[in-house]
Amino acid sequence: MIYQGKQKIWSDYQKEIPDDHWFYVRSCIRQSFFPASETHFVKIVRDLLGKDLYETPHHTTCGGIAYHSDTIPQETAMTIVARQFALMTEAGYKNLVTSCITSFGNYCEILETWREFPELEARIREHLWKACRREFEKPEYVAHASDVIFKLRGEIAERAKYHLVSRATGEPLRVVEHIGCHYSKMFPHKGVGGAEYPCVLSGMVESWGGQVIDYPERRHCCGFGFRQYLVKANRGYSVSNTHKKFESMEPYHPDMIITNCPGCPYFLDRWQYVIAEQTGKTYGQNGCGIPALTYEELAGLVLGYDPWDLGLQIHQVGPEPLLDKIGIPYDPNRKYLGLNEKEIMKPGLPTVLKCC
Amino acid sequence: MDFGFKLSPSSAVNLDTVDHRRFDRLAQLVPDALTCIGCGSCSATCTASAWTGMSVRKVLLGLQRGQDAEVDKMLSGCMLCGKCTMVCPRGINTRQLILTLCRLDKKGEMVR
Numbered sequence: 001m002i003y004q005g006k007q008k009i010w011s012d013y014q015k016e017i018p019d020d021h022w023f024y025v026r027s028c029i030r031q032s033f034f035p036a037s038e039t040h041f042v043k044i045v046r047d048l049l050g051k052d053l054y055e056t057p058h059h060t061t062c063g064g065i066a067y068h069s070d071t072i073p074q075e076t077a078m079t080i081v082a083r084q085f086a087l088m089t090e091a092g093y094k095n096l097v098t099s100c101i102t103s104f105g106n107y108c109e110i111l112e113t114w115r116e117f118p119e120l121e122a123r124i125r126e127h128l129w130k131a132c133r134r135e136f137e138k139p140e141y142v143a144h145a146s147d148v149i150f151k152l153r154g155e156i157a158e159r160a161k162y163h164l165v166s167r168a169t170g171e172p173l174r175v176v177e178h179i180g181c182h183y184s185k186m187f188p189h190k191g192v193g194g195a196e197y198p199c200v201l202s203g204m205v206e207s208w209g210g211q212v213i214d215y216p217e218r219r220h221c222c223g224f225g226f227r228q229y230l231v232k233a234n235r236g237y238s239v240s241n242t243h244k245k246f247e248s249m250e251p252y253h254p255d256m257i258i259t260n261c262p263g264c265p266y267f268l269d270r271w272q273y274v275i276a277e278q279t280g281k282t283y284g285q286n287g288c289g290i291p292a293l294t295y296e297e298l299a300g301l302v303l304g305y306d307p308w309d310l311g312l313q314i315h316q317v318g319p320e321p322l323l324d325k326i327g328i329p330y331d332p333n334r335k336y337l338g339l340n341e342k343e344i345m346k347p348g349l350p351t352v353l354k355c356c
Numbered sequence: 357m358d359f360g361f362k363l364s365p366s367s368a369v370n371l372d373t374v375d376h377r378r379f380d381r382l383a384q385l386v387p388d389a390l391t392c393i394g395c396g397s398c399s400a401t402c403t404a405s406a407w408t409g410m411s412v413r414k415v416l417l418g419l420q421r422g423q424d425a426e427v428d429k430m431l432s433g434c435m436l437c438g439k440c441t442m443v444c445p446r447g448i449n450t451r452q453l454i455l456t457l458c459r460l461d462k463k464g465e466m467v468r
Contacts, residue, residue, distance in 0.1 A: 232361065243366075275363070279363065
């Protein structure tokens with residue numbers, strides 16, 4: 001194929017991401033899974049890079065988690081989303097940025113549904129007015145927060161204090177990137193690189209010096225799958241999914257995993273403990289696991305934020321071997337100190353998985 | 357530790373580790389085995405399939421995946437009526453294929 005043809009086809013897989021002026025909506029579950037990630041997204045984008053990022057304390061869950069768990073109908077989720085749009089309109093913004101992949105999928109699905117069925121949008125507007133006397137305009141752009149970091153990856157690389165390179169060998173770190181299913185599998189044109197070649201995370205990794213691993217189950221689900229996990233009787237499906245991914249990536253000896261979804265880092269992190277307890281097998285070096293980080297945590301590490309301020313102590317898999325490999329300094333005595341320098345509770349240690 | 361749930365055994369087939377000797381020997385003895393397009397006409401017309409699970413299509417697929425136990429179980433259900441031979445669009449002599457296969461062990465050696 002001629003070069004121009006390739007360029008034209010690739011241009012179909014690109015996504016327009018606004019440069020500035022975003023209305024940011026947080027995730028309902030990420031703050032309990034990895035509490036510092038969203039805070040550091042705001043610190044990096046607004047405070048460090050000086051962009052206009054606005055968030056309001058009045059926003060709520062988007063209802064996506066309940067919708068995908070079959071506990072609320074889509075009309076209810078639509079009305080919740082309509083209220084978020086109303087908050088955005090009242091604040092004077094037109095670019096919506098979501099922290100959560102499922103929220104991103106939920107917003108995209110609702111906007112597409114309204115485009116196909118305008119009468120449904122009119123009904124939701126009526127529901128919203130009756131419920132809270134609010135009106136809204138639809139966003140001009142909907143982006144996921146990882147799209148924003150992807151767009152700003154060059155600026156972050158310019159300010160980087162550390163690169164994803166082994167301090168001992170000078171070789172790039174081997175990174176597994178895992179993209180949440182609701183990012184571009186539902187609406188391929190809404191994601192950078194589409195459903196076939198999503199490069200939102202691989203772009204960050206390569207910009208910051210790492211090497212992305214391509215392994216057979218790269219696009220397989222992390223195992224969350226909502227009801228596969230939320231119903232306890234189904235959790236065998238969830239952990240089996242994750243196990244399949246780890247078995248597939250193991251021969252490539254990854255140094256770390258980077259994700260852009262609330263559920264993925266949680267399950268790729270926590271299930272390593274369960275798999276180790278059930279099978280006696282660990283996937284990292286010397287009995288440790290493979291650290292699974294969010295893209296905000298990785299950006300924070302690259303920019304030189306303190307690992308414990310980034311909340312890496314909340315992960316099941318200890319991040320110390322990765323920090324040592326990159327050469328990031330850390331104080332082990334501060335690992336379990338809270339923001340007020342008082343000690344938070346220390347977790348019990350697993351019997352198989354080695355946690356530093 | 358009992359979590360109340362456990363890992364399900366993986367159904368993944370690693371083709372790099374599958375022993376192909378039985379299928380390769382079959383293909384030598386009945387070269388038509390390589391012309392199967394997996395259309396399933398044989399399975400659709402099979403009298404025995406309803407209660408034994410016999411399916412020539414699945415037999416050939418199972419052989420290529422190294423699932424010998426499942427293949428032998430299916431073969432034991434065949435009544436050699438030959439209806440599958442009559443409907444095969446590629447003209448494969450499935451009856452001969454089945455009889456030949458029954459004489460081959462897992463290593464592709466002729467045992468009967």
